[in-house]
Each structure stands twice: as structure tokens, then as C-alpha cells.
Amino acid sequence: MGEKTEKLLSILTLQPVVPVLIVDDVKSAVLLARALVAGGLKAIEITMRTSAALDAVRAVADEVEGAEVGAGTILNAAHWDAAIAAGSRFIVSPGATQELLDAARSSSVPLLPGAATASEVMALREEGYQVLKFFPAEQAGGAAYLKALSSPFAGTVFCPTGGISLKNAMDYLSLPNVICVGGSWVAPKELIAAGDWAGITKLASEAAALKG
Template sequence: MSNEAKQRRVESTLALAPVVPVVIIDDASRAVGMARALVAGGVPAIEVTLRTPAALDAVRAIAAEVEGAVVGVGTVLTAKDLDAALKAGAQFAVSPGSSPRLLDAADDCELPLLPGAATASEAMALLERGYRFQKFFPAMPAGGPKLVGAWASPLPQIRFCPTGGISLANAPDFLALPNVACVGGSWLTPADKLAAGDVAGIEALAREAAQLKR
């Protein structure tokens, strides 16, 4: 698959809802209930981060059992991570930044990648590699909506998914920008609700997020 074809897949994934939940999961047995709650709430694209040993098992379970879910893998750093994500059934991958080795590996992998950028130079370098869709990370520490909004005029080809410090309160500030496709946030799947298996609470948070305007 060409990189442009993979970019179109990223575009369709980011268009599914205003928010992509960023999930840190410690117990893979909670994954299916969580994902079903997110899908029911109108937030079907789910990023499961590779920050815990349970992450890939969670992705496998979601991919196999949750109808309507578009599950991806986050915190992808290496070619090995990309390969593991693809084998687990992920439909997209997300990285906090980029490196030449990772981008080379992504060229050879069927899994669409959403790479991260925090500066105009990084965004331009990714654009040279064909990445019209990028993660702006860490969004709030790096400069927030003012910074990513300032890129809209000189870099109109790029659309961003800001992630990092995003909440229900500040998400609208990003979503109002012309170069923001959606945002990523961890507030939809808080650790206490995941640990308790509070799927009703997660679905309520998802419904609230799905109503955000963009």
C-alpha cells in the first residue's frame, strides 16, 4: 500500500469522531467492555498505548470481539512495535515523534502511521515524507492551540490530531481550528473507571466527547 493510500486511511479514522481515546490499560480483561462502551458512545477509533504489558492483548481482544471499533496502537517507537501492532490486529499506529528508522519501517509496513510533531521543522520534515496527517504532541506543553493554530497558514497541507494535556474543557479550543482533524485524550478512560469495569461511566464520557463540535 502506498503512503498516500495509508494517509487516506488515517484521514477516515480521524474523521470518525471529534476525539480519539488514548487508553493506558493494565488489565486486558477490561478491554472488550471498555471498547464496546466507547463505540456505543459514538467514539469508535481507539488508541491503546504500548505503555503496559497488557496493551497488545487488549488490542487483540478488541480487534476480535468489538464490532465497530477501529483499534490502533500508540507509543509506537520502533519497527518491532509496528510489526507487533499489525499482528495484533491494529488498524493504525501512532508515535509520539518520529525518527528516520521508524519512518523507513513505516514505509515497508501496511499499517498506517500517525507520527508526532511538536515543532514546525518536525512537521515540515514529516510532510516531505508524505505525512499530511500528524499528531501534535505534547499539545499543551508544546504551545497549545495558539501554536498549532499558527501553523494553519504556512502549513495548510497538514492536519493535526493534538494529544497531550487535552481535556473536555480545552478540546473545543483545538477543534475550532481549521487544521485540526480531531483530538486525542485520556479522559474518556480514566484509570479508576477502567479498574472498576465501569462501562456505563465510560460510555457516558464517550457520549459527551462525541458531541463536541469541530
């Protein structure tokens, strides 16, 4: 697990904020990813919540220089295989099942599994995971809850996602057990619809400048 943990850390430490994207068409995904990379956000998570998602992962992996694209909302082994085939450099899941962990075990691509309770953290630690997604962050107890986990789970670091914005990102990034945060605010639907890629690059630059 050590080599995959290092690979995941090398991606998540590229920036303080990982954009979490829901994309509806491939063309805009490529332009969006280029705008985010231009602003300093190279690691990008495309969630498998639309019919265009897999093609978007493939296009960003093939066409966007500097991007480290991952697939999110991976729920089972079939999702895993499809996301890997599309070119995902990392995989993100909202939780963890034995089926998903088994798929991850036999792959060289790292998994960022989700956890929201102490028991879930313990179970994933037993599987060898040191880097976890804390989801849904705000709804599950927020920065105060995550801070409380830092002492009993020393050595485990988190990427909190869910309800995080520019306003509260620093509440998380200032914690010793947070490596980065996931957020969708850097790619607002209205800017994507308007094709305002410069506006998205500006938001990405602001996010990239956040310091923990």
C-alpha cells in the same frame, strides 16, 4: 502515501475525540472498548505502555464489533511489527525516527507520526505525511501554537494529544488544521476500576457530540 493517508483520515474522521488508553488487563480492555464504541467513539488508541497492551489490541480487534483499534507509543520497528501482528488498524508515535518511517513505508497500515516543532512538521511533510499528531499539545504551546502553524503549513492537519480535556478540547477542534483530538479523559482510571462502563459510555457520548 495517498492511499494510506485516506485510510488514516477515514479512521480519524469517525469522531472528534480519539480515546488514548493505558490498559492493565485484557478483559477490561474489551469491556472498555465496547463502552466507548457504544458512546460513539469507534477509533481507539491503546498505548504500548503496559505488558497487557499488545494482547489488549488483539482482543479488541477480534472481539469488539465496530472498533477501529490502533496502537500508540510505537517507538521503533520492533514495536511496529508487534503492533501490526496484533491487529492494529493504525499506528501512532509520539515523534518520528528514520527507522520508524522506514517500517511504515513498507506497510499498508497508516502511521500517525508525532511532531512538536515547525522543523519536525517540515521533515514529515517531505516524507509525504499530511496528517500528524501534535504532541505534547498543551506543553508544546497549545492551541495558539497550532493555530500559528496553519498558515505556513497549509494542507497539513493535526490530531493534538497531551493535556487535552473536555474543558479545552474545543480550543483545538475549532482550529482549521485540527481533524480530531486525542484524550484520556473519556476513560478515567476510577471508572475502569469500578467497572462503570455506563459512566464511560456517557463520557464517550459527550465527547462524540463535540463539534469543531
